[in-house]
Structure formats: C-alpha cells, structure tokens
Amino acid sequence: MPPAGLDNLKHIVVLMMENRSFDHMLGSLTKQYPKINGLTGNESNPDMNGTMVQVQPNAKFQGQLDHDPDHHFPGVDLQIFGGTPPGPGRVANMQGFIKSYATQGTSINDSHAIMSYFPPKSLPVLTKLATEFAVFNGWFSSIPGPTICNRAFAHYGTSFGNVDMNLFYIQDPIQSIYERMVQAGHTAKIYYYDQQSSTMEIVNLLKNQPQIFGSYSQFVADCNGNTLPEYSFIEPCYNDHPGPGGGQVLASDQHPDHNVQEGERFIANTYNAIRTNQQLWETTALLVVYDEHGGIYDHVVPPACQSDGYSATADKTGTGEAFNFDRLGIRVPAILVSPYVPRGTVIPGTEDPNGLVFEHACIPGTVTSFFLKNYDQATVREKNSRNFLTPLTDTLRPDDDCWVFDL
C-alpha cells in the first residue's frame, strides 16, 4: 500500500533554477540543522598564490560573480581535481575552484568570491522551504559540465553523449518525458517565463512539439483554474527586459550575475501558486532544483554513477581524456515540497553509508514510473535513478502548519 501522500498525488511540478551550488545556497544551514551536509566554515581552497582561502558567508545577491564562473567541462574538471591532469588513479579533492575562477581574468582577491556562501537570513524563501519540507543532501548535476547537457537529463534522462552547450538531436527510441506522457494519454507541459525569455528546449521540443509549451502566466492560470497538467516543468526568466506597459522584468534564474533575490521571489511565487489552491496543494509535489553548480564551490566529491552507454571523445571534453558518463557533476540544491512531507526532512547523501544519490535523470525516471508505471524505453540512467517522491508520507500536515509567502 503506498503512503497517502503518493496515493493522493496527482501533479508533479519541477522548477529548475540556474547555476548555484548546494553549499553556496544551503551550506550555512548545517550550524542550525546538523543533518544537512553543508559547511563547517573550515573548508578551503588554495588561490593562485598558494594561500588557503576559507569559505565565507559573504555571498552577494549581485555584482560579486560578474565574471560568469567557468562551468564548462574542462573548468569543472579543474574544480573537482584541483588541477591534477587526467590519468589513472587521480583523486577528486574539490580544490580547484579558486584556480578555475582566477583563469577568467579576475584579480586574486576577486577570485576568492567563488568560496562565498549565503547566510540563511539572506535567502528566506529557500531556507524556509528547505527546513519546512525535504532537502536532499545528495542531489548532483548529471554531468560535470554546463546547462544544456544537464537540462537534457531532466527532459530525456540522457544528453545523448553531449557534455557541452551545443545543439543536440534526439536519437530514437528515446523520447522526452513530455512526449511519453502525452502519447500515453497523460498531460505534461514546459512553462517558460515569457516570449522575451523563452525556453532552453528549443530545437527538439519547441520547434517540433509546441503544444507541450505554455507561458508562466498560463502556469499561474492553470493553478488557479485546477487545470494544471499531471507533470509540469517550469523555466525561470533568463534575461532582463522591458515588461508590458512600460514595466521592467528581471531575470529570475539566479544565473550569475542575475539578482538572487528576484529568484527567491520567483520560487516563492511558484510555491504560492500551488499553496493557495487547497485542492492543488494537497495533490501536488513541487521539486525545486538547480541545473548545475555554475562554477561555485561545493565540498562534496561527485560520486561515480552508472554509465549510460555514451562516450564523449577527448576533443569534446577538452580535458585530453574521453568521458564515459560514469561520474556525476557537482552537487546542487534540491528541495521537495508537499504537505505530506514532514517538517525538517533531510535525505542523506554520500556522507552517510546508507545515503542516497540523486541526479537529474531522477526527474523523468520518477515521473515516468509514477504516471506510466511500465515504460520500456527509459534510459539506463533513469532505470538506475532514485525516486524523489519517497519523502511523501501518510500524514497530511494541517493547513495552519504550512507557510505562505507574502510577496
């Protein structure tokens, strides 16, 4: 018998933000919540002078990472392995973050900013959700690389062998989670913010499957009108642009150097859209997750994983070594929200011998297994993925026990 939380579940909503590591956003919570695998405050990296620089609770909303930290495959390799060149027996040590940032023309002092993290009071929304619902200690990006290939894992369960930002094309028989759902008589949508921001899922999905798209405005309307699809994927606003009637629309993706507070407001608005419709609130699970770490420090070594059968050649990776998709990328914040999740739930990760490892293939993997049950064409990584709905229990928290954000 599944728990009541799963039995009553009708909607899964995934909000994928941009380019922030777990420690940068949630690492400070360890002091108050020791089960959260964040920072002790003693973690450090060497700078270009060899001086050890400790993590600091001095992250700024904007203007601190205005050189976009490197998060392409070779840069992330440097961050994870500290500059040890590829070869047998090299050990990941998470010691190359400052070195990596310093290669981007930052001064020695400015390169230290990559070790910065937010104190809880700076991120009231993310902190509230992480401590009121379930936080995953071991959710990693799928590839030690940039956005497009990582987001591909959230849509397809694979990046089809890509480790970069280039266009890729779907290889049969793999289908996106949206196509799988629709073909099986279910409902699914990708909601992009607006036409000026648009979507990152262009060629394969927007060009060929425009019916599975909606705007964020439509998402809010669907929440209000009880017409939300069974599965929804939300994209934040990716750029600053003029709004209707002379207003200003701020990027809400939290990609450096976009304002982190605006991302907080976007997360809060998305949560509120579900929370303020009681029927929807009791039947929906919301996952807030980041696509990759954006080059920003995290202390947890990414674990090995099941290879998905693809290989990126040495010239594609840029490291001089091929990559067989057998290691995950750097850890990112991931929070599961539902009134069936007990307050203060922490899902242990690699710090615990019995911990669980999650990555973005868990998204189509979980959605497929929940709504479609048996589906033969799931990718290798999906088949090996953990179900992120396991924090849902039998107990529905009272309405007065769950917060609402005042925007």
Next chain:
Amino acid sequence: MTKKYKLMMKVPKTPKSAYDHGRFISSLIEHQIKHFSEVEKSLLKPGQKLTDISKIKTELQASKYLKRMTALLHPQGADKPRRAAQPKKPTKTAKGAKRKSKVKTKRVKRKSR
C-alpha cells in the same frame, strides 16, 4: 473571497537597481540564441535574410530576438506574466492594524528610494 493564512512570511523586494537590460549576454543566452538561429534557418522563406546574431550583445537585444522567434513557434505564449494570487494574513488586532498603518506612512516618505 481570498483565504486568510496563519503562517505568512514577508519576502523582500528586489531593488530596482538590479535591472540592467544593457548587461552583456552570458554564455547561456549566447547559446540559446545560437539554437534559435538554427531553427530560424529552417523557417526562412525565399528572399528572407537570416538574423545576424553576432550583433546581439545585450540582454535587451537578445530578448527582442527571442520574442520574435518564440512568437513564430509558439504564438500562444504572448500573454502577460502574472503573479500568484496574493494571500491574505489573518485579521489583525487593533494594535496590529495601527502598526501596519505606521509602516505605510514610512513607505510613502521613502518614495525617493
């Protein structure tokens, strides 16, 4: 009638100074535009010229190109962004209501911010 909630948390507003549509585009937006340019090639009619995306340097320029292309591919997405319905706090006591009115006065005074 809008429901009232017991546990409400105020979320700080983003300062207006955060807005900068003249910001240079990131690698992410640059690649987003490149992907749209590939789509544009397949949508060109005889005599039409491909947009020169090498001239797109700022977020404003990027947003205009993205809007034009997205409108072609997904005209249904033209609606105005909206916020979730704003929830109400529980009814204030007289003391609480008085405090709220003081805050309002302060906000009016800080209009130059």
